[in-house]
Amino acid sequence: MKKSILLIFVSLLVFSCKNDKNKTSETESTFIRGEFILIDNAGVIKGKDFIYGVVIDGMANQLHQKVKPLQREEYDMVPVVVKGVIRPNTEEGWPEVVEIKEIVGVSEPTSELPTKIKSSDNSGHENHGHSSGENHKGHSH
Incomplete structure (x- = not known):
């Protein structure tokens, strides 16, 4: 009898703690490491196994101002570490959004820029997207 009362008490304690954790996780800040673009x-903040929409507010705009000088081109994503609250998205877009609470760090992108392939109307001609007036190293025109 004592064992069953103890078992019930322990299971109630475990379940009540689990429920509290779910309630506080919506207001608790989490460290998020990923690439940011606005x-x-x-x-958006994109990590190895997640993509979050970003709540656009003062902190998101502050992060954008820190990231902008590090972008090599308009659509370049920049590595960031932020502390924020992740919650379900009630609007159109990504399933989850993050509200940034603190900017921990911003660093320069390390990967090379993606290779751009330009389509040519002259299919079958091997000009590799270059016009005859362009001057490039390794090519003689």
Whole structure:
């Protein structure tokens, strides 16, 4: 009898702690490491196994100002570490959004820029997207 009362008490304690953890996780800040971009009032943080929309507020705009000088081109994503609250998205877009609470760090992108392939109307001609007036190293025109 004592064992069953103890078992019930322990299981109630475990379940009540589990419920509290779920309630506080919506307001608790989490460290998030990923690549950030903000374009036309739409922000994204992309990690190895997640993509979050970003709540556009003062902190998101502050992060954008820190990231902008490090972007090599308009659509370049920049590595960041932020502390934020992740919650379900009630609007259109990504399933989850992050509200940035603290900017921990911003660093320069380390990967090379993606190779751009330009399509040519002259299919079958091997000009590799270059016009005859362009001057490039390794090519003689």
